[in-house]
Amino acid sequence: MKKIPLTLLIALLALSFISLFTLYATKVNFSLLKRQTLYIIIGFFIVYAMLLFDFRSLKYFVWLFYFTGIAALIAVLVIGRGAYGAQRWISLKVFSLQPSEFEKVILILFISYIFSSDYSEIKKFIFSLIGIILPALLIFKEPDLGTTIIIFTIYLFLLLFSLDLKYFFSIVAASLASIPVAIKLLKPYQISRVLTFLNPLRDPLGSGYNVIQSLIAVGAGRVTGKWFSSTQTTLHFVPVQYADFIFSAIGEMEGFVGSLLLLFLYFILLFFIIKVYRSLKNPFGKYIVLGVFVMFVTQIFINIGMCIGIMPVTGIPLPFVSYGGSSMLTNFIAIGLVLNVYIYREEINIAL
Amino acid sequence: MKKLNEETKIRLLYTIVIILIGILILRLFYLQVLNGAYYFEQSENNSIRIETLQPVRGKILDRNGVVLAENLPSYDLEIVPEDVKDEKKEFAFLSSVIGIPEEKIEDTIKQAKLPSYAHIKIKRNLTKKEVIRIKEHLIDLPGVYVSLTSYRYYPFKSIASEILGFVGPVTKEDIEKDSFYQPSSIIGKQGIEAEYEKLLRGKNGKTEVQVDASGRVRKVLYSLPAEPGDNIYLTIDIRLQKELEKLVGNRKGVAILLNPNNGEILAMVSHPAFDPNLFVKGISQKELNKLYSENAFINRAIQGQYPSGSTFKPITLLAALNKGTVTSKTVIYCRNSIVIGGRRFRDWIYPSSFGYQNPVQALANSSDVFFYTIGLKTGVEEIVKYAKLFGLGERTGIDLPAENAGLIPTPQWKKENVGEDWYPGDTANLSIGQGYLLVTPLQIAIMYEGIAEDGVEYKPHLLLKAVSPEGKVVKEFKKQIRLEIKLNKENIETVKDGLEEAVDKMYGGIIKAYGGSACAKTGTAEVGKDKVDHWLVAFAPRKNPKVVGLLFFEHSDFPSSHSLAPLMSDAFKKFFSIGGE
Structure with missing residues (x-):
């Protein structure tokens, strides 16, 4: 059994602690705190379990994962449960499953598999594009704009890092050209969020309310935080502050110092992933690690950016911190993949 | 075209992390360090509400201490809309007790334009019989409350009424002129009640409470009780x-x-x-017209x-x-x-x-x-x-x-x-x-x-x-x-x-x-x-x-x-x- 690097372990434990402490301090329903604790414990078990096999064996399961993912996304649209104007969950007895979260990891595996295969470059491009369009559309339909954007970003980076640059640029060009069409496809609330992002005061009691209250919360934390005298988050002026807006609670309670600490933990996480990426020669492993890197980096930036008013409001959770089972487990699975690649890297590199 | 070389890719990844986290840090510095005081004040304003506590009005007595005007307890029927479980059943029962039609109860709640957690007065001065009947059934009436307030009472009725005058609800002008008054205050309108208003009315108390986003009171931060008004003894026997x-x-x-x-x-x-x-x-128009005539x-x-x-x-x-x-x-x-x-x-x-x-x-x-x-x-x-x-x-x-x-x-x-x-x-x-x-x-x-x-x-x-x-x-x-x-x-x-x-x-x-x-x-x-x-x-x-x-x-x-x-x-x-x- 190979060891998990200590700094990463500490960073993950610290993030988990911040998550639980914040949920506790914002006085959310106690059952949420218990559940989140459970998710974190399961998460660490998943990471442990994932170290027991060589990631290369996942290649045999890629198609199974892929089609299971598609089936789950279709199930969401058919029998799913709605919340906050979107239908993103499947109700299981004890747990509401959010397939779009897991779909991010499935697609990372899928694209990595295609790009590391023996197909010609043009075939890789076409297969991968076809492969992600269906799940991306299903997720967009829920609607979950945030996850769609993350999947798209992951795909762009993998394209940029694996194939000839012309494919990357053709996708960028095509995306720019299709913006007018995309605007038509956006739901009114999504358009309003974009407009509100540009000017939160446009609608201070409507869609701008979240942003303004979140800004006040973060700013009110000042340098050292308001700790247990926090009001914006404990008195629910910031809506759903335990999930997507959890950073506003951290900003208010722990101030600039606490926010810097959180960013430092993410810094450790991301630098570790880059380090793993650098040390690898196996393309399948490299693409997986890159995909996970992009997933985390976009989620961290978009989520915190949203809480501090520099990114539009989208339902993207903050990795390892926001409350939510699907997102927590997805984060642990993703870091598990990176760790697996890290642990088996020497064998693989020699094997090459 | 060609592919990025490995060196460029690694450099790109490091750059992305440093730039994005750098942007977040700069923005946080701007919000929390440079403008922290401003947002701090905003958050205080959000959650702190100052409420006025109304004092008990002083009594009016004759020269020998016989009470001419006093405050009697009043049992008022109040409804907190969000706590009501079965509107139809509960309102039907209340209606049968207090004799106000169900639609009128619903109207009163609607017209109060108060948040759903607020106490809305449906009827003042319930009779003893009404209080007992409602209190007996209180378990089956979630969201229904009988609250104790007070009302001005003149035991001698019309005797000495021109001297005593009477109290009534404040007008908009009263509130504008004197910060003492709240929209729910009463004020002396005539006679001694008006002449010695400042002695009778007492001193307002104040309470500072913390409220949550929906306006519900969570914590009392500070409370200064109201001081009752002075009792006034008249030369009247x-x-x-x-x-x-x-x-x-x-x-x-x-x-x-x-x-x-x-x-x-x-x-x-x-x-x-x-x-x-x-x-x-509350006087009827007919009675009022008669008094005017x-x-x-x-x-x-x-x-x-x-x-x-x-x-x-x-x-x-x-x-x-x-x-x-x-x-x-x-x-x-x-x-x-x-x-x-x-x-x-x-x-x-x-x-x-x-x-x-x-x-x-x-x-x-x-x-x-x-x-x-x-x-x-x-x-x-x-x-x-x-x-x-x-x-x-x-x-x-x-x-x-x-x-x-x-x-x-x-x-x-x-x-x-x-x-x-x-x-x-x-x-x-x-x-x-x-x-x-x-x-x-x-x-x-x-x-x-x-x-x-x-x-x-x-x-x-x-x-x-x-x-x-x-x-x-x-x-x-x-x-x-x-x-x-x-x-x-x-x-x-x-x-x-x-x-x-x-x-x-x-x-x-x-x-x-x-x-x-x-x-x-x-x-x-x-x-x-x-x-x-x-x-x-x-x-x-x-x-x-x-x-x-x-x-x-x-x-x-x-x-x-x-x-x-x-x-x-x-x-x-x-x-x-x-x-x-």
Whole structure:
């Protein structure tokens, strides 16, 4: 059994602690705190379990994962449960499953598999594009704009890092050209969020309310935080502050110092992933690690950016911190993949 | 094209992390470090609400501590909409108990425009039966509450209502003028309630609470309790007030008893009056219209302005005696009428006549011809001077709002307001208290206090003392001399002689039935075709007077002003029987 690097372990434990402490301090329903604790414990078990096999064996399961993912996304649209104007969950007895979260990891595996295969470059491009369009559309339909954007970003980076640059640029060009069409496809609330992002005061009691209250919360934390005298988050002026807006609670309670600490933990996480990426020669492993890197980096930036008013409001959770089972487990699975690649890297590199 | 080389890719990844995290740090620095204070204040404003705690209003009591206005507990039915489980069932039950239709309950909730966690008043002042029935079923009525508040209650109903006044909800102007008031406050609208509002209302308390995003109170941060208002003791003796109330009956009129030694009003009735409790509970338009048509809101004792009739005659006599027009021994032959400026002025006893009269006899008989004669000889200036010396035409300064001043007509006044010259006839009319002269009943009472006290008038007042809830006297009325008139001792005794003799001419001196001497003067003022107002003003005893009494009836149905004497006798008997100080 190979060891998990200590700094990463500490960073993950610290993030988990911040998550639980914040949920506790914002006085959310106690059952949420218990559940989140459970998710974190399961998460660490998943990471442990994932170290027991060589990631290369996942290649045999890629198609199974892929089609299971598609089936789950279709199930969401058919029998799913709605919340906050979107239908993103499947109700299981004890747990509401959010397939779009897991779909991010499935697609990372899928694209990595295609790009590391023996197909010609043009075939890789076409297969991968076809492969992600269906799940991306299903997720967009829920609607979950945030996850769609993350999947798209992951795909762009993998394209940029694996194939000839012309494919990357053709996708960028095509995306720019299709913006007018995309605007038509956006739901009114999504358009309003974009407009509100540009000017939160446009609608201070409507869609701008979240942003303004979140800004006040973060700013009110000042340098050292308001700790247990926090009001914006404990008195629910910031809506759903335990999930997507959890950073506003951290900003208010722990101030600039606490926010810097959180960013430092993410810094450790991301630098570790880059380090793993650098040390690898196996393309399948490299693409997986890159995909996970992009997933985390976009989620961290978009989520915190949203809480501090520099990114539009989208339902993207903050990795390892926001409350939510699907997102927590997805984060642990993703870091598990990176760790697996890290642990088996020497064998693989020699094997090459 | 070609692919990125490995070096570039790694550098790109590091750059992405550093730039993105750098952007977040810069933005956080801007929000939390540079603008932290601003957002901190915003967050405080978001969550802290300051609420005013309303004090309990002070009581009003009579001079012996009998409660005239107090606060009674009121059980109010309240609904918190978000706590109601089964609207249909619960409202149907409530409706059957309090007799308000279900739709009306729903309407009240809708129109309150309050958040769904707020207590909305459905009905005030539930009866005991209603309270018991609702409380019995409270378990089946989630969201329904019976809360205890208070309401102003006047136990003597319409008795002394013109003095007490009443309270009512504040107006927008009240709130704008004085930050003390909240939209739910009550304020004194009339009478003592209005005059001593600042003493009665107490001091607001304050509570600072923390609220959550939906406005619910989470924590009390700071609380300063409200201080109850001061209790006000009046100079009124409710026993005398009730006695006068009885004497006036359901006629339109005024009755006053006051202490000539210090100006304390012992009782003051103005009828018709109103039951102030009606305003607290909500008065119907019909009842209100009836009160308006009766002028029930006018305190006739201080706001009604009437010709004084013969009660004015002592002023004319004093003016004449002082000027030397007559002496106490002068005898004038009085025919049954006199011609002035081509018009015939009759004596009230016409076609009979009084014949030879000295001032004492003339005052006792109230001979109009005598007073026409001396009035014309003395001249309007001197009469006006004495009227003013006695404080007519000027507010008495009683501690009640909206007192009227009356009117002493002068040649100049007539020129300006009527546009005519002053004729001798006007002087004649003024001499017997007719014409343009207007007085309030209280002014006449105070004028006779001046006679009784040999020229000293005390400011009439109703406040005896104000006592704080802890029992400390915060305000006490010290007697104040309203005015002092330098009078020749002999002249004032002549007037008193006349007034004392007058008593004997009324029902065989019935006013003295209390067991001592008395001075009195009647008056009959013509106020329209076949309409007269009757006056009787008296004080007793003549030496060291203890009480001044006044009776006045508007459009009187008494056969003559002398008929008021038995009423005055009863009032004095009552006063002396309870040991008038």
